[in-house]
Amino acid sequence: MIEESTLAQIKQKLRAYNLKATQQRLVIYKALQATEGHPTAEQLYEMVSKDNPSLSLGTLYKTLEAFVAVQLIKKVACEDGAMRFDANLSTHNHIFCTNTQEIIDFEDKELHTLITAFLKRKNIDNFEMTDFQLQINGQKVNPKKKVQIT
Amino acid sequence: MIEESTLAQIKQKLRAYNLKATQQRLVIYKALQATEGHPTAEQLYEMVSKDNPSLSLGTLYKTLEAFVAVQLIKKVACEDGAMRFDANLSTHNHIFCTNTQEIIDFEDKELHTLITAFLKRKNIDNFEMTDFQLQINGQKVNPKKKVQIT
DNA sequence: TTACTAACTAAGAATTATTCTTAAATAGCA
């Protein structure tokens, strides 16, 4: 489902935007891509720090910002006040647990079709839509178990 | 569409949660209710400060927090890093302009029915849904004009 | 291959949004 970019693809994308393919950037991108869920900058920092102790938090933030600008990743504002990041670029929806602040991604073609059809019938004046997502709010029953839509 | 709470209703709701109906709280609630859009705490502070110069920013934050806890208002995390607040409690959807960071509310019964029906067919394991909303992302064409869905 | 330069990084200071602390004030009850 999730289209993982290869290293070569990432480098190419960076090049296209005049961004140098530094070790730090590749490490950060790979870490985010390997992460399930939506880590905060701080969480991502912990992950990459293990193998790259000299990588600074400032660099991490700048890198994430650059990636967002280039649309290599997405940024999601979260109710706990922290930004979370996501390498999954495909249009997808969110299940949000108001207790744990977790965001669970899900994709559903049928839902996508349904909403697309609805929006085609409507007209949004003075607005260019790029994409949309459904957010389902609620609470996990067992916070330690996974949530799954079937 | 938007069910404005009367002063008496607000007081009653506060009472029900053992919150005192102070002047500050009523002023803040009325200001938020009178605001179109989703002001940040800072913006709300400017509004209420005009007529209540002694009301402190700390009180504003504490009050908003209390209101959210009691579900008198909603809190929305925004990509620019600030929280925004909303006295419109009815289930409604968001049009989000990635340029101006504006959030435009819209309600649509048909859409609501459509999504509700879809979700009924699905099953979300380990999760109690409370509500949902559709977020439509894009950019305003003319940032000074209004966006409207028709 | 080497040299060059614009872009990048580390480190820490600065900023911004928000929360906390505390002494004084007040709503709502008795």
Place this chain on the structure above:
DNA sequence: TGCTATTTAAGAATAATTCTTAGTTAGTAA
């Protein structure tokens, strides 16, 4: 009218993020 738990103002403290700066490096050009 007095009592008391709750609330408030003011400012200090914190957390997330951005900015600054001097040194480093990727990618190009010789």
